[in-house]
Amino acid sequence: MKLHVDWTACDGRGVCTELLEEVLVEDDWGFPVARDGQRSPTVPPPLEAAARQAVDRCPMLALKLRSR
Amino acid sequence: MTSVAEAPVARVERRLLDGELGLDAHLARHGRLPVLDGSQIIGMARDAGLTGRGGAGFPVWRKLSAVAAGGGAAVVVANGAEGEPASKKDRALLAYQPNLVLDGLQLVATATTAEGAHLYAPKAALPALRALLAARAAAGLDRRPVTLHAAPDAFVSGEESAVVSAINGRGAVPADKRIRVVQAGVGGAPTLVQNVETLAHLALIARYGAGWFLSAGTPDEPGTFLATISGAVRRPGVVEAGYGVPLGELIAAAGGATMHLQAVLIGGYHGGWVPADPALPVSRQTLQPYGASPGAGVIVALPAGACGLGETARITGYLAEQVAGQCGPCINGLPRMAATLADLAARRPRAGLAAEAERLARLVSGRGACHHPDGTARLVLSAMRIFEADVAAHLNGRCLAAEGQR
Ligand SMILES: Cc1cc2nc3c(=O)[nH]c(=O)nc-3n(C[C@H](O)[C@H](O)[C@H](O)COP(=O)(O)O)c2cc1C
Numbered sequence: 001m002k003l004h005v006d007w008t009a010c011d012g013r014g015v016c017t018e019l020l021e022e023v024l025v026e027d028d029w030g031f032p033v034a035r036d037g038q039r040s041p042t043v044p045p046p047l048e049a050a051a052r053q054a055v056d057r058c059p060m061l062a063l064k065l066r067s068r
Numbered sequence: 069m070t071s072v073a074e075a076p077v078a079r080v081e082r083r084l085l086d087g088e089l090g091l092d093a094h095l096a097r098h099g100r101l102p103v104l105d106g107s108q109i110i111g112m113a114r115d116a117g118l119t120g121r122g123g124a125g126f127p128v129w130r131k132l133s134a135v136a137a138g139g140g141a142a143v144v145v146a147n148g149a150e151g152e153p154a155s156k157k158d159r160a161l162l163a164y165q166p167n168l169v170l171d172g173l174q175l176v177a178t179a180t181t182a183e184g185a186h187l188y189a190p191k192a193a194l195p196a197l198r199a200l201l202a203a204r205a206a207a208g209l210d211r212r213p214v215t216l217h218a219a220p221d222a223f224v225s226g227e228e229s230a231v232v233s234a235i236n237g238r239g240a241v242p243a244d245k246r247i248r249v250v251q252a253g254v255g256g257a258p259t260l261v262q263n264v265e266t267l268a269h270l271a272l273i274a275r276y277g278a279g280w281f282l283s284a285g286t287p288d289e290p291g292t293f294l295a296t297i298s299g300a301v302r303r304p305g306v307v308e309a310g311y312g313v314p315l316g317e318l319i320a321a322a323g324g325a326t327m328h329l330q331a332v333l334i335g336g337y338h339g340g341w342v343p344a345d346p347a348l349p350v351s352r353q354t355l356q357p358y359g360a361s362p363g364a365g366v367i368v369a370l371p372a373g374a375c376g377l378g379e380t381a382r383i384t385g386y387l388a389e390q391v392a393g394q395c396g397p398c399i400n401g402l403p404r405m406a407a408t409l410a411d412l413a414a415r416r417p418r419a420g421l422a423a424e425a426e427r428l429a430r431l432v433s434g435r436g437a438c439h440h441p442d443g444t445a446r447l448v449l450s451a452m453r454i455f456e457a458d459v460a461a462h463l464n465g466r467c468l469a470a471e472g473q474r
């Protein structure tokens with residue numbers, strides 16, 4: 001699975017970077033940035049549950065999981 | 069790379085911008101569009117290898133197929149926004165040969181079985197287009213009526229999703245790309261957005277065939293393109309040439325350089341700096357090593373004596389002002405990148421200044437709803453590479469251009 005950020009919605013408060021610190025870190029301004037440097041970072045299977053939680057908890061509904 | 073011996077015709081050549089003005093002259097020269105069905109039009113675009121002239125260079129037939137496969141009420145849009153300040157070619161095309169654009173718009177409407185057709189262009193171009201549409205209707209030319217829309221004068225207003233948003237009445241700002249406009253765009257319908265020059269080429273291909281189109285350009289990148297040439301040239305303006313045309317011939321077609329050139333910006337404000345090598349062929353393949361591409365054909369000649377870092381800082385400052393205030397990394401990152409470049413250009417060195425510019429460029433890349441951060445980063449990274457000696461000098465408080473060493 002891949003994680004998609006809708007940048008027009010994300011407010012950079014960093015709920016996702018806490019829940020999914022293996023995949024995301026905060027940039028200079030608090031916005032999520034992928035550790036793997038990808039536009040839509042790959043979520044390894046063991047982290048899919050955590051990724052779903054981040055998607056559900058994102059206050060701006062800015063995160064989506066997609067299969068490709 | 070193609071050797072000189074097998075180099076194809078890649079010369080300054082007028083196709084789109086040839087001929088007299090007006091509908092009568094257009095019909096006398098090119099005749100009415102031949103009657104073609106959707107699969108014939110898509111097949112011709114594919115055989116001709118026609119790619120988009122709005123910047124990204126995507127194969128037209130693939131987008132046509134995707135929208136046609138969406139089934140039913142598709143929408144087609146001719147994009148003449150031309151938000152890039154250094155580009156004049158779409159305005160020139162709409163002023164001199166608008167009939168080719170309107171013919172092309174009807175062709176893509178047929179190919180996608182679209183019901184709605186729209187033309188999005190700067191406000192100043194609309195009155196003449198409105199009169200022309202009426203004349204074409206009177207001549208029984210356009211099967212589908214075309215709706216005109218004013219494109220605001222802003223850098224991002226011509227970005228595909230911004231175009232769709234503007235036509236939907238929500239302002240010309242880009243949207244998130246999880247759902248592409250080819251799936252759901254204008255009014256939620258599958259939507260084809262095509263640059264006006266792309267459509268004009270299609271109008272000629274429909275008449276003269278894919279083989280004719282292939283006789284200009286290179287085998288990999290066929291056809292001609294419109295280039296807007298500015299900077300240190302005698303006659304800045306729009307020139308048409310086949311892909312692969314040597315940079316020197318383009319500059320010559322713009323009256324030649326006014327003084328010795330040190331570098332050339334190709335692909336516009338989202339493009340890349342390349343050496344002012346007259347023999348350098350202008351094509352995707354040959355410009356790729358410089359991180360540049362022909363893009364929408366914008367070429368800016370930088371004279372010796374001008375500071376490449378100063379020019380890059382000015383453009384980056386402009387691009388930072390043009391951020392459509394939506395995406396955090398772009399809103400924050402572009403002004404920071406511009407400030408870093410401004411410090412470098414003004415010789416206000418501090419530890420890690422050059423590395424910081426590159427870090428920011430990489431940090432913002434790919435992190436916005438549109439490619440504005442990526443394009444800005446491309447420009448900055450290319451400047452750091454090609455003006456490497458200037459960077460080193462500026463970090464030591466000196467400027468090679470000011471000292472007459474460039
Ligand atoms: C910031 C930005 C601005 C753009 N401005 C224009 C524009 O003014 N005109 C244009 O045709 N394409 C523009 N594009 C490219 C469009 O998004 C789109 O790719 C193009 O209109 C598709 O047509 P084509 O395939 O015929 O080139 C822009 C892209 C970006 C990222």
Ligand code: SF4
Pocket residue numbers: 005009010011012013014015016017030031032057058059060061062063
């Ligand atoms: S939780 Fe949502 S809004 Fe917050 S930083 Fe992450 S993506 Fe952005």
Ligand code: SF4
Pocket residue numbers: 007224241242243390391392393394395396398399435436437438439440441
């Ligand atoms: S990436 Fe920048 S220019 Fe593009 S939509 Fe987001 S804020 Fe606007």
